[in-house]
Amino acid sequence: MRPRAALSPANHKLAPLLAVTALLLSAPGVVRAQAKATIDLGASLVRYDGFLLSSAAAITPTFEWYGRRAALNARGTFLRFESGNRSVQGSVVGWLFARPSKDWRIETSATAGGSSYADFASFWHLLGEFRVRRDTERGGLWVAATGGRTVFGSSQEARPVFAASVTAVQRRSALVLMFSAGRAFVGDTQYSDIGMTARGQYHRFVLEMLVAARVWSLGAGEGVYGEASGSLPLNKRWSVVMSGGRYPSDPMRGNIAGRYISAALRFRIQRPTRSIAPLPLRQSGANGGDPPPSTLLTLTPQSPGYVKLVLQAPPASLVEVAGDFTEWRPISLGQTSEGRWEVVVPITAGVHQINMRIDGGPWTVPGGTTRLAGDFGDEVGTFVVP
Secondary structure (H helix, E strand, O other), X not given: OOOHHHOOOOOOOHHHHHHHHHHHHOOOOOOOOOEEEEEEXXXXXXXXXXOOOEEEEEEEEEEEEEOOOEEEEEEEEEEEEOOOOEEEEEEEEEEEEEOOOOOEEEEEEEEEEEEEEOOOEEEEEEEEEEEEEEEOOOEEEEEEEEEEEEEEOOOOOOEEEEEEEEEEEEEEOOEEEEEEEEEEXXXXXXXXXXXXXXXXXXXXXXXXXXXXXXXXXEOOOOEEEEEEXXXXXXXXXXXXXXXXXXXXXXXXXXXXXXXXXXXXXXXXXXXXXXXXXXXXXXXXXXXXXXXXXXXXXXXXXXXXXXEEEEEEOOOOOOEEEEEHHHOOOOEEOEEEEOOEEEEXXXXXXXXXXXXXXXXXXXXXXXXXXXXXXXXXXXXXXXXXXX
16 A cells, blocks of 8 residues: 555666656557556655665656456656665556456466665565455455565575465445455565555545554564555646555565655646546346436546546435446445435546446446446446546
8 A cells, every 4th residue: 555656666777667658658549448657756754674764755657557357557666865875666567357256356466576775785576466356245355375486686596485365345435444464475584464454535535544563473573563645636637645654574575664754746647537428328128127217327527537426316315336447346325415416436547337226226227328238147337438
């Protein structure tokens, strides 16, 4: 969860490369429907364990692409400290997804990255992860195993990496709670991390907090740590991001433990979002029957990456939607006036699927969308976010 713009390092040659990659891939005509690129420009106070407090300027380019069955993330961080020293980090992560049923999801990922602290330490790692997830309407359970190699310095041999973790997820509308426990082995170093992450959204403000403890450690330190970060969009391109806390060492990726506080401006490298027009409704049978009379879904662009879903519906006490942008987990809408329900959710550009239900009834296709056959023999509504 930690915004590495204010922290973690890597070989300084990677940051310009990732910045150029982000710019090229986000240029008009190149960027795909679900692609996004950002650059964070910020400053931080950092105190790595064993070092003095220092201020630093940070630049963090990020590129993300999300497809229906795959995803890619490329990220780099460049820090220049007041002493003139440099600390940089870079990584590329790719995912593949498979969904045997609505409740089950299988993920595989590969991560390659490196980091460099001034001129005295460098790390490189190559990791693979296999994760099985079971998601329900209000939560889920994830089990993951990680393996690979990590290298400290150019003259050191690669150390084997193995880790396993279990994560339980609880969802309450805009609030997500994650409880996790894991055990890691990196060469002759071993440790366990147990903690909780909470993520919530109030209107456009997003807050994420982590509280955890490292226990049963051999060579990786012990103790309680925690971090918090918040982001607030200013307009379609700019957001304010603030973060701070303490984080432990990461023998897998070569991060040195430390404390920090940072503030940054995040710039979205993408054409401004155009107005969104819902697709016409096709008159055909829906999953669970036709939508109730007078239902109509409309969309309004909000801050970068966020869309307000507005649903006109008959009198009800609970209105929910689920779609590919929620991984088909139901989320509740808030009633703003009689028959009008709203929610602001993060949705990438492209074609998306959605269904709705009222007062716990059958899932239906909302009016104002185009009906298509879903992946599981039902029908879903589709809409476009340009």
